[in-house]
Amino acid sequence: MTDKAAEEKRLARVWARPRGWGYFSDVNNSVVGLWYIAAAFAFMLFGGALALIIRLQLAVPDNGLVSAETYNQLFTLHGTVMMFLFAVPIFEAVAILILPAMLGARDLPFPRLSAFGFWCFLIGGVFVCGSIFFNAAPDAGWFMYPPLSTEQSGIGADIWLLGLSFIEVASIAAAVELIVGVLKCRAPGMHINLTPPYGWYVLVVGAMILFAFPPLIAGDFLFELERAFDWPFFDVTRGGDPLLWQHLFWIFGHPEVYIIFLPAIALLAMIIPTFAQRPIAGYSWIVLSAIGTGFLSFGLWVHHMFTTGLPSISLGFFSAASEAVAIPTGIQLFVFIATVMLGNVVRTVPMLFCLGALATFIVGGLTGVMIAVAPFDFQVHDTYFIVAHLHYTLIGGMLFPVMAGVRYYYPFATGKLLSRKLGIWSFWLSFIGFNVAFLPMHLTGLLGMPRRVFTYGAERGWDTLNMISTIGAFVLAAGFLLFVWDCVRPKRGQAYAPRNVWNAGTLEWVGKVPADDYGLRSIPQINSRYPLWDDKDLLATIDEGRGLLAHAREGRRETLVTSVLDAEPVQVLRVGTPTWLPMLAAIGLGGTFIFPVWKLWWLTLGSGLFFLAVLLYWLWTGTGEIPEKQSKDIGDGRRVPLYVAGPRSTGWWAMFITMTGDLTAFLAVLFGYFFFWTIHTDFPPVGVDGPGWQWPLMAGGLTLATWTVTLGARFANAAGQVVLSRILLGAGLLGAAASGLALMAGPWTTGLDPTSHAYPAIVWGLVVWVVLHLMAGIIMQAYCLARSVFNRLTPTHDADLWNVTLYWHFTGFCALLTALVIGGFPLLQ
Amino acid sequence: MSAKRAHNEVERETGHGTDLWRVIAAPIIWAGHFLFCYVYAAIYCEKAGRSASLDHPTTVVIVATLVALAGIGWSTHHIWRVRARSLTDHDFEYEHNTPEERHRFLSHVALMLCVLSAVAVLYVTIPMLYLGTCQ
Numbered sequence: 027m028t029d030k031a032a033e034e035k036r037l038a039r040v041w042a043r044p045r046g047w048g049y050f051s052d053v054n055n056s057v058v059g060l061w062y063i064a065a066a067f068a069f070m071l072f073g074g075a076l077a078l079i080i081r082l083q084l085a086v087p088d089n090g091l092v093s094a095e096t097y098n099q100l101f102t103l104h105g106t107v108m109m110f111l112f113a114v115p116i117f118e119a120v121a122i123l124i125l126p127a128m129l130g131a132r133d134l135p136f137p138r139l140s141a142f143g144f145w146c147f148l149i150g151g152v153f154v155c156g157s158i159f160f161n162a163a164p165d166a167g168w169f170m171y172p173p174l175s176t177e178q179s180g181i182g183a184d185i186w187l188l189g190l191s192f193i194e195v196a197s198i199a200a201a202v203e204l205i206v207g208v209l210k211c212r213a214p215g216m217h218i219n220l221t222p223p224y225g226w227y228v229l230v231v232g233a234m235i236l237f238a239f240p241p242l243i244a245g246d247f248l249f250e251l252e253r254a255f256d257w258p259f260f261d262v263t264r265g266g267d268p269l270l271w272q273h274l275f276w277i278f279g280h281p282e283v284y285i286i287f288l289p290a291i292a293l294l295a296m297i298i299p300t301f302a303q304r305p306i307a308g309y310s311w312i313v314l315s316a317i318g319t320g321f322l323s324f325g326l327w328v329h330h331m332f333t334t335g336l337p338s339i340s341l342g343f344f345s346a347a348s349e350a351v352a353i354p355t356g357i358q359l360f361v362f363i364a365t366v367m368l369g370n371v372v373r374t375v376p377m378l379f380c381l382g383a384l385a386t387f388i389v390g391g392l393t394g395v396m397i398a399v400a401p402f403d404f405q406v407h408d409t410y411f412i413v414a415h416l417h418y419t420l421i422g423g424m425l426f427p428v429m430a431g432v433r434y435y436y437p438f439a440t441g442k443l444l445s446r447k448l449g450i451w452s453f454w455l456s457f458i459g460f461n462v463a464f465l466p467m468h469l470t471g472l473l474g475m476p477r478r479v480f481t482y483g484a485e486r487g488w489d490t491l492n493m494i495s496t497i498g499a500f501v502l503a504a505g506f507l508l509f510v511w512d513c514v515r516p517k518r519g520q521a522y523a524p525r526n527v528w529n530a531g532t533l534e535w536v537g538k539v540p541a542d543d544y545g546l547r548s549i550p551q552i553n554s555r556y557p558l559w560d561d562k563d564l565l566a567t568i569d570e571g572r573g574l575l576a577h578a579r580e581g582r583r584e585t586l587v588t589s590v591l592d593a594e595p596v597q598v599l600r601v602g603t604p605t606w607l608p609m610l611a612a613i614g615l616g617g618t619f620i621f622p623v624w625k626l627w628w629l630t631l632g633s634g635l636f637f638l639a640v641l642l643y644w645l646w647t648g649t650g651e652i653p654e655k656q657s658k659d660i661g662d663g664r665r666v667p668l669y670v671a672g673p674r675s676t677g678w679w680a681m682f683i684t685m686t687g688d689l690t691a692f693l694a695v696l697f698g699y700f701f702f703w704t705i706h707t708d709f710p711p712v713g714v715d716g717p718g719w720q721w722p723l724m725a726g727g728l729t730l731a732t733w734t735v736t737l738g739a740r741f742a743n744a745a746g747q748v749v750l751s752r753i754l755l756g757a758g759l760l761g762a763a764a765s766g767l768a769l770m771a772g773p774w775t776t777g778l779d780p781t782s783h784a785y786p787a788i789v790w791g792l793v794v795w796v797v798l799h800l801m802a803g804i805i806m807q808a809y810c811l812a813r814s815v816f817n818r819l820t821p822t823h824d825a826d827l828w829n830v831t832l833y834w835h836f837t838g839f840c841a842l843l844t845a846l847v848i849g850g851f852p853l854l855q
Numbered sequence: 856m857s858a859k860r861a862h863n864e865v866e867r868e869t870g871h872g873t874d875l876w877r878v879i880a881a882p883i884i885w886a887g888h889f890l891f892c893y894v895y896a897a898i899y900c901e902k903a904g905r906s907a908s909l910d911h912p913t914t915v916v917i918v919a920t921l922v923a924l925a926g927i928g929w930s931t932h933h934i935w936r937v938r939a940r941s942l943t944d945h946d947f948e949y950e951h952n953t954p955e956e957r958h959r960f961l962s963h964v965a966l967m968l969c970v971l972s973a974v975a976v977l978y979v980t981i982p983m984l985y986l987g988t989c990q
Contacts, residue, residue, distance in 0.1 A: 217952060218957055218961070309949070309950070310947065310967070317882065318971045322885075325975075337989045339909060342981075350975040353971060554950055592957060704902070705901060
């Protein structure tokens with residue numbers, strides 16, 4: 027056997043997917059991505075079925091098909107499922123599947139994290155969806171506005187809050203994975219200006235998730251404290267305000283629309299150039315618009331709150347920002363139109379979906395510009411006009427592009443082509459059905475039909491339009507079902523598609539058909555944006571193993587880590603292998619979120635401890651491993667290290683990104699404090715003198731000390747003073763515990779009762795938030811101490827300590843800020 | 856732009872490398888300006904009451920706008936040379952595999968984001984010029 031054949035065989039063995047039941051312990055992106063996509067589509071079908079019941083109920087006036095209570099659950103769950111269980115996860119699912127191949131990596135940097143995210147998503151999704159079968163689904167709208175959702179009976183709101191907080195863990199895990207993937211795992215030579223547009227969008231959307239989702243997590247945290255322990259954040263009678271929830275929800279909710287839209291547009295940015303058979307026109311323009319949209323979309327949240335009685339000037343600012351976001355969005359669309367016009371378009375089914383998407387989205391975008399004008403919004407707020415607008419943007423901006431993407435990437439994922447005939451049928455049924463269903467809703471809305479009513483009187487004159495919408499909805503459903511059938515129908519007898527079936531130019535299409543588990547045979551040097559079109563030797567270089575990392579000599583799964591801007595190889599990263607740990611961790615964490623719904627605190631605690639144990643075992647055995655040698659030959663005469671620490675390592679980046687999100691969540695809770703200050707003339711209220719300044723001052727000092735000794739431990743360790751480093755870590759443990767106690771002592775000793783008023787509640791809320799983080803910090807310090815004692819952390823292999831110190835930069839800052847605010851701000855009043 | 860060069864960085868025709876932070880500087884200024892204007896006006900109106908005149912906040916917002924535009928202008932100035940360089944060789948595709956090309960690409964994106972951010976800052980200021988009270 028030749029060397030090359032042996033290399034190939036070893037690669038295949040190292041990357042082989044587990045068989046039998048073990049298949050579900052796999053963590054490779056190509057497998058987890060498929061599971062993710064399948065699960066997201068299953069939830070989508072469920073959400074669609076709910077929508078059909080809604081449409082049946084509204085088909086005729088005074089209909090009694092479902093009761094008002096059931097109807098409330100139906101529309102709440104429909105919105106929730108489509109947003110949280112389909113639209114966002116499908117982005118992560120598709121990205122996990124295709125991104126490594128597109129960037130020329132063997133896998134994403136943290137495959138086990140991807141798998142963990144998937145299991146969290148699946149467990150949380152089944153939990154939330156399953157509630158409707160027990161008549162316990164949330165029923166206050168997908169935005170869960172209090173007081174409707176706080177004062178109603180039942181556990182629906184808890185299921186929503188806890189279930190979705192849990193699912194957001196999956197979103198953030200995927201965001202971390204994808205950002206680090208795009209920044210650090212591109213093939214050598216793939217400078218940032220050569221990154222496929224999809225990579226740029228993933229980067230922008232990943233960053234948006236970090237700033238958009240945490241405020242909702244903070245909101246969920248406050249909301250659940252109110253529901254479970256009666257802390258009155260949203261109760262007006264005790265100093266709270268429901269508008270706080272609306273702010274936190276929409277700071278998440280509006281960017282979320284773009285978090286959904288941009289990845290779908292990213293698919294168009296990959297598909298359209300292929301079928302136009304030319305590079306995308308205006309590459310830098312599309313990057314500009316992705317980044318611009320990402321930023322501006324955060325300035326739009328109050329446009330969901332135009333009718334809540336905010337001052338006109340606030341509405342003015344947000345109306346202006348809402349109009350401004352049309353500029354970068356428009357640029358994106360013109361780039362696509364220009365690409366189509368400059369190229370020779372190949373007529374294919376994915377292209378048909380792309381064009382349908384553009385046409386539909388433009389209608390939704392135009393009505394969006396109308397609604398951004400505050401007085402028009404006053405008129406149509408909470409009518410079916412809004413329902414029509416949002417479905418045009420989401421279906422045109424997300425569903426059709428995703429359907430185009432699924433059809434386009436189907437041969438990439440499975441090796442088989444979908445049926446052209448079924449595709450054309452499914453497109454026209456979906457496209458016509460969609461327009462028949464939603465175009466009349468603009469009129470229904472203008473005629474005054476409110477959203478979320480379960481029935482209406484015949485005298486209103488809305489019946490014909492509603493009947494048309496219902497018929498359209500069923501035609502759309504038929505088109506979608508045809509699409510699903512095409513994807514799942516057995517294809518054993520069908521021949522494999524040719525390699526690079528669409529004659530695309532980007533790297534994900536170099537794979538063989540059927541695909542090898544290890545992806546690329548070897549990692550090539552990239553010199554252009556569409557290497558398959560520009561480099562005629564590329565396929566041969568890859569297939570003959572003349573690229574980098576063509577072997578797995580040590581029997582380990584490895585991928586190449588490169589520098590952020592110029593993609594110079596900096597490390598060979600050993601990535602996770604199949605294991606049940608991510609699934610077990612997800613089960614443990616799931617219990618921690620699910621048991622509190624029924625206030626089963628002991629089970630919650632048990633689940634939490636189980637999660638922690640699994641997590642520690644996972645980290646101990648699977649991360650920060652000291653390699654058997656310092657560097658390794660990756661081919662082409664290059665040697666790169668196997669172990670790096672600090673900002674050069676992927677782990678540090680992951681921690682940095684996670685902590686950015688965490689800091690955002692903290693700032694959202696802190697925003698609550700100052701929000702209450704703005705709405706109250708006396709804050710703290712008269713007669714409340716906690717938490718005083720003494721204990722917070724002490725807590726702040728202790729936090730600073732802890733922070734310093736943790737940093738000192740890193741320096742001491744790097745200088746070879748291992749004993750001193752351990753002593754400092756031990757001191758850090760005590761310091762963290764003491765600062766937590768001091769922080770709690772303030773409100774405790776001054777008798778602040780969190781159930782009495784929003785002020786003590788928000789003070790306690792901040793304290794609880796920080797104390798939980800200090801506890802996590804203690805566990806991390808203890809972990810490093812143990813690693814050091816067992817020689818898994820040495821002066822030259824100190825990645826864990828770098829990451830923990832980074833955690834402490836953020837946590838120390840949050841604790842200090844909390845101490846200053848709760849102790850110092852009342853003194854200023 | 857950092858004066859310190861990466862070990863693999865080539866001698867640039869258009870100055871030192873542009874990094875990702877430079878690209879998002881202008882949008883960050885927009886975000887800062889936007890948040891400042893909104894938070895300032897919201898607190899002012901909440902504390903002063905709905906009938907309060909907006910004369911004072913208008914002045915503050917205009918000053919903030921001038922500061923923001925100055926910041927964006929400063930950022931634009933720094934990448935202007937690169938733009939001139941890009942215009943002279945009529946190549947806006949930035950598809951070569953060199954650090955110089957990456958630098959010009961990021962500068963081009965940064966420059967356009969400066970324009971977008973300046974427009975967005977002006978948009979946000981417009982309502983302030985037309986409204987008289989906190990109503």
